[in-house]
Amino acid sequence: MSDLPREFALIARYFRPLAHKEALGLADDAALLSPPPGRELVLTVDAMLGGVHFLPDDPPDLVARKLLRVNLSDIAAKAATPLGYLLTIAAPHGTKDDWFAAFAAGLAEDQREFGIALLGGDTTATAGPLALSLTAIGTVEAGRAVLRQGAAAGHGIWVTGTIGDAALGLAVLRGELADPILDPASDPTLDPLGHFVQRYRLPVPRLGLRLADFAAAAMDISDGLVQDLGHLCRAGSVAAEIEAARVPLSASARAAGPAWRPDWLQRCLTGGDDYELLLAVPRAREPVLEKEAARTGLAVTNIGRFTLGAPGVTVRGADGAAMTFSRPGWSHF
């Protein structure tokens, strides 16, 4: 391939080994896909930019895996099973082969982890920062997808896992906060910069829950709990009331937060990058949810309730008063 321009050499060397059998070896203009009978496709797209969604010196393999995982998180929120993805990379001029090798190695690792493969892509060079875009494709049994729309007054508000660790991870990476339990040597799977940074750099999409059995509405938390809960409210034309004290925080967050800054809890509730699921669950379905949580080993926590009223989110503090936020979550503009 040595007579080919570098673009094609990069594709052949680093990306062709990642290709789905239906991607025609990435040697074609397009992939062909025959969806399994009886299943609907779920399509989602997210972009990530250097300096915005990740830091310029984040390891390339983790950037690749985060890009995949934020999209798989959307697939998870629809109760779907991931199938494959298409990817565009606009890499700054002068990006070295080492970078592409590490980026592709990260994709390969998560392809094995999640049972997916590359369906197509496009690689260009840019005068700007690294710009990535990934379209993920999943499938779900027809009629079994769970939507943002569907929350009703009386439904409980539930979240998976813990909230706020990733926001603290960003603070660690910015040098604003030290991780209190930084002993990565004790756990070789932990990020060298600790638990918070791990949650920021390598979110875990909450795939595998049978959401249609218990959730009336679902979405993933990417832009901050408060803001994303507002989206569920608007989609369902309901209000939401949650108690800050019931929002599940990790032991690390409870240990490090209060000493860090007075508004640490607000940061956790609005910081985003959690990639946990946010669910509306009718009371009668709570036993099904709890059984499913036990089956999958995933923690779920009831943090409040949807109520009649204009779409909007009230967060009650420990004193029962509504908390105020300088911003509900992340916006790009």
Next chain:
Amino acid sequence: MSDLPREFALIARYFRPLAHKEALGLADDAALLSPPPGRELVLTVDAMLGGVHFLPDDPPDLVARKLLRVNLSDIAAKAATPLGYLLTIAAPHGTKDDWFAAFAAGLAEDQREFGIALLGGDTTATAGPLALSLTAIGTVEAGRAVLRQGAAAGHGIWVTGTIGDAALGLAVLRGELADPILDPASDPTLDPLGHFVQRYRLPVPRLGLRLADFAAAAMDISDGLVQDLGHLCRAGSVAAEIEAARVPLSASARAAGPAWRPDWLQRCLTGGDDYELLLAVPRAREPVLEKEAARTGLAVTNIGRFTLGAPGVTVRGADGAAMTFSRPGWSHF
């Protein structure tokens, strides 16, 4: 929506009206799609960057339409019918609402033109140039897609339309060349800068040909005829020989090229952005091709033949000697 961050206001105002019914009003994390029974999906993705794939002051509606059309051209090369698309926009900080309005108006115009709709998207702000990525989805009757692979020795090499106009259009936009037949007032559908610029800014995807009836292999010409023909050669493990004099050029190109610069013909054969189809056609199928060309009104031209040999392209000049090229086509690295 006035209490929402600007990102969501932009989506609601400019992009929600473009949404496919299966895109759940763009108010969800993902779109649901039930492919028609008996049909395969065709998936393709292409990125476009300001300053690389279009010029910074190109009109936003035309940038949007080109982004769509370069992807629809890949759908056309698979003999598929377009269905919808997902889009990411990383817009430079300070991009005005006017820009988004014009960009969305361009998308709306081509959605009507091609019978497609928006399935999902993501909008971010960037410190770099405008970065766009579009995933297009089409469908094709199962088993009727045409691939890059399939060219065999003896097959004729055919192209649709004319080659090289877009390369000359880029030269016009760069101030290197004047369009010789610049009378846009005579044709309100013509770009104000003339035919060449029109071909550069607004390619026409060659949809609607029943390629499976006559083509053994197909691709679209995006990076330059010579380079893209090399891809067909490698995919089919054959050599290609074409005659420069048989490559269809527009009357405008024949008029303006020779006075412009000595290597004008090389520029046309390698410049790219043609978005015409490049086909391998067995001799026995030529009558079917010609009938199909007559049915659709699309010009098709035989420019050479695939031959036994190592993958590679020979271009014979008027004197029968092989032409040389400083580069076979476009590469991003």
